[in-house]
Amino acid sequence: MEDKIKQLAQLILDTKIVPKSLRLFLIGEDYWVRIYYGAFSIRVGAREYGFVRNLNLKRGAVLDMFAKLEFFVNELIQLKLLGPSHKKGQILDDILQYVDFFSRVRFLKEWDIIDNHLSNLLYQTKQVRNGFAHSWSEDEIKYKGKLIKNNFSDFKQDLEEAWRRLVEIYKKEQDKIDIDKFIDSILRYR
DSSP states (O other), rough: OOOHHHHHHHHHHHOOOOOOOOOOOOOOEEEEEEEEETEEEEEEGGOHHHHHHHHOOOOHHHHHHHHHHHHHHHHHHHHHHTTTTTTTHHHHHHHTSSSSSHHHHHHHHHTTSOHHHHHHHHHHHHHHHHHHHHHHSSOOEETTTEEEHHHHHHHHHHHHHHHHHHHHHHHHHHTTSSSHHHHHHHHTTT
């Protein structure tokens, strides 16, 4: 799987064009590949979780992190319901934007994709996102009963664990994806 992800990443970098109908998210040991309806991004060194470890106590950084986390949760739902790059994926994306995060996490838990511990981690860390989105300043935001500025290292540790566990779950699900089909689709655009 890792070689196929690397091959796909290199093909995208070489081609710089992907079909507008293509939607795919893959995680390898060294790469994350995200193709989203004509746009793409590739992240190298995905294994290190540096994006969580280097997170700082700034509103924009925390909100950006949670936008990615919500995308990730949505991808698990997409894989469960439709599989990768289904022609109705955009419709499900449109629906999911109106479903609150807690309900999306509850779906994953009810479908036995995540366990209680991960569900609780996601709920707890999401409270910090809500605090940054709705509070005047970080002095009003708490994590596990303590001000976030005094508990930020615990928050980051829990957030990293949530990311790590989501990655493990997603990688098992993505093993069902036929990557060659997507490579062929991009090759047709050359």
